[in-house]
Amino acid sequence: MTDNLRHKAREAAGLLIEASVTAAGLVGGAVGAYAGYHHIAPDTWSDTTSVLAAAVFAIGGYVGSDSLAEMCLDPLRRRLHQARNTIVPYRATHPAPLNPAATANEALTQVAAATRTDAAHRAADAAYNLDHSDNFLRSTGRWHGYEDGTAMFFLAPGLVLHRRSQLDKYGTTSEFTLWSGDSDTPVVITSLEQIHRQLSARIAGLPVTASEGGSASGRFTTA
Incomplete structure (x- = not known):
């Protein structure tokens, strides 16, 4: 895999992790709102009170799901961060020239071929x-x-x-x-x-x- 492909793969993995955390929070919020409105709020409450209760449970569901997703995906995020910040040795990215000229005549031969x-x-x-x-x-x-x-x-x-x-x-x-x-x-x-x-x-x-x-x-x- 080339460096360009590795870079793109790391960027895609980072976006996928963040999207997964956001999606988990949204799903948790939706479940909390549904449960709060339909199952937790008593039937004697007014619609306004039931909606407020649903909002509270939605926030709680979002925060709880988001935190759980963060905890589960944090190891992957750390590994991705390490991969992004790994320093490649200079000699690996700048290898020594092949067959350097030993004499001026040899250098002239190489330059002539290159010309x-x-x-x-x-x-x-x-x-x-x-x-x-x-x-x-x-x-x-x-x-x-x-x-x-x-x-x-x-x-x-x-x-x-x-x-x-x-x-x-x-x-x-x-x-x-x-x-x-x-x-x-x-x-x-x-x-x-x-x-x-x-x-x-x-x-x-x-x-x-x-x-x-x-x-x-x-x-x-x-x-």
């Missing part, structure tokens, strides 16, 4: 601007990240989608370009439909052209 993974994740996240389908360009596993922060999506033999980030007056942006082995000029990509047209043209034997889009339209502001 490649980060680049693939950022490319998949930024691809939301191109692809609103379920899991094509936005699939991290299909992107290959590099240590310079760029990433490649290998669409087909000789056809690659490239993503890079850069800074401009709007902040950090992402630029997607389609590279082909048939041309030295990449195509700026702004939609998944463009990729479909370019891939269809390639299957038809036509070269990838840079006639679609422009460099500015291919950049998307990212967080």
